[in-house]
Amino acid sequence: MSSTLSIRLGTRSSPMAMAQVERVRAELLALRPELTVEVVPLTTSGDRWTGPLSELGGKGAFTKEVDAALLAGDVDICVHCVKDIPGDRPVPEGTVIASYLKRDDVRDAIVEPQGRSLNDLPPGARIGTSSPRRAAQLALHWPHLAPIPVRGNANSRLAKMEAGEYDALMLAVAGMERIGLTERISQILPTDTMVPAVGSGTLALQCRVDDTLALELADLLGDDTTDRITTAERAMLRVLGGHCHSPIAGLATMDDDGVLSLHGRVISPDGKTVLDASQRHSDPEVLGVGVGDELLRQGAKQIIEAAG
Ligand SMILES: NCc1[nH]cc(CCC(=O)O)c1CC(=O)O
Numbered sequence: 001m002s003s004t005l006s007i008r009l010g011t012r013s014s015p016m017a018m019a020q021v022e023r024v025r026a027e028l029l030a031l032r033p034e035l036t037v038e039v040v041p042l043t044t045s046g047d048r049w050t051g052p053l054s055e056l057g058g059k060g061a062f063t064k065e066v067d068a069a070l071l072a073g074d075v076d077i078c079v080h081c082v083k084d085i086p087g088d089r090p091v092p093e094g095t096v097i098a099s100y101l102k103r104d105d106v107r108d109a110i111v112e113p114q115g116r117s118l119n120d121l122p123p124g125a126r127i128g129t130s131s132p133r134r135a136a137q138l139a140l141h142w143p144h145l146a147p148i149p150v151r152g153n154a155n156s157r158l159a160k161m162e163a164g165e166y167d168a169l170m171l172a173v174a175g176m177e178r179i180g181l182t183e184r185i186s187q188i189l190p191t192d193t194m195v196p197a198v199g200s201g202t203l204a205l206q207c208r209v210d211d212t213l214a215l216e217l218a219d220l221l222g223d224d225t226t227d228r229i230t231t232a233e234r235a236m237l238r239v240l241g242g243h244c245h246s247p248i249a250g251l252a253t254m255d256d257d258g259v260l261s262l263h264g265r266v267i268s269p270d271g272k273t274v275l276d277a278s279q280r281h282s283d284p285e286v287l288g289v290g291v292g293d294e295l296l297r298q299g300a301k302q303i304i305e306a307a308g
Helices: 015-031 060-071 132-141 154-162 173-178 212-221 224-240 284-297 300-306
Strands: 006-012 036-042 077-081 095-100 108-111 126-128 146-148 168-172 203-208 248-254 260-267 274-281
Touching (some): 006 015, 006 060, 015 036, 015 154, 077 212, 095 212, 095 224, 132 248, 132 260, 224 248, 224 300, 248 284, 260 284, 284 300
Parallel strands (some): 006 077, 126 146, 126 168
Antiparallel strands (some): 095 203, 108 168
């Protein structure tokens, strides 16, 4: 067999995305030192656009060009944050999410220049976040604070805060770890207060359906537990029919006995209506559908539709 097997990894070009793809490259080379791994940074319309994301079609703006590069054969494996894969729009035909890497920290964090936590901030303090899930849970627990929209990658958000556009920022711990800025975190929010996004802290590998080498390599890197918890969370998201601007949260965990637990939450933007559902099951799909259905029975559809 020829000794030069090569594979091209596609990714967005932000510092966080580049760190993610470096993890994939390192894991691949650790398992298959004979591989030649090339990283191909792709710029998406979402990266170029500085206006509100909703005007670009939401999170799909970040995946469309990446999908096209994969289908065209310009890259062989794409690295995505599961959190950014729309729940209501599967990957395009001809491609597949081949595996999920072992999950990182799922929690959200506060970055505040003086190291203060949310309880110590004065009324009206401006908290930069564009996530309806974060804004709604902020309104629920810290009604004296003012969530305001922020765009751009994590590094540019931090720069805007330093320029005085926000008093604090809410960001994912996993993202801060990836760009090496955990020392900037002033508070980590517990998952029962700030329930994480579906797929938080999880990377997915997407391949062409007929690329046996890429599929084999993606499978080598995949983590079974993460696969099961992600399947449960995304089944719930699918049942709720939410899109990227829906105030939906969900966190699955696996107990020592291998049984999965899933806590789903839907919150109105003002934080005044909170729907919670928690179930346990050993089948991820059954669990996700069960929690999703329970939230629908509680009125989740009205909240999701009213939120826009
Ligand atoms: N929406 C952007 C995004 N997508 C994934 C992460 C962080 C890592 C993750 O949770 O997978 C972030 C940044 C953030 O939310 O602060």
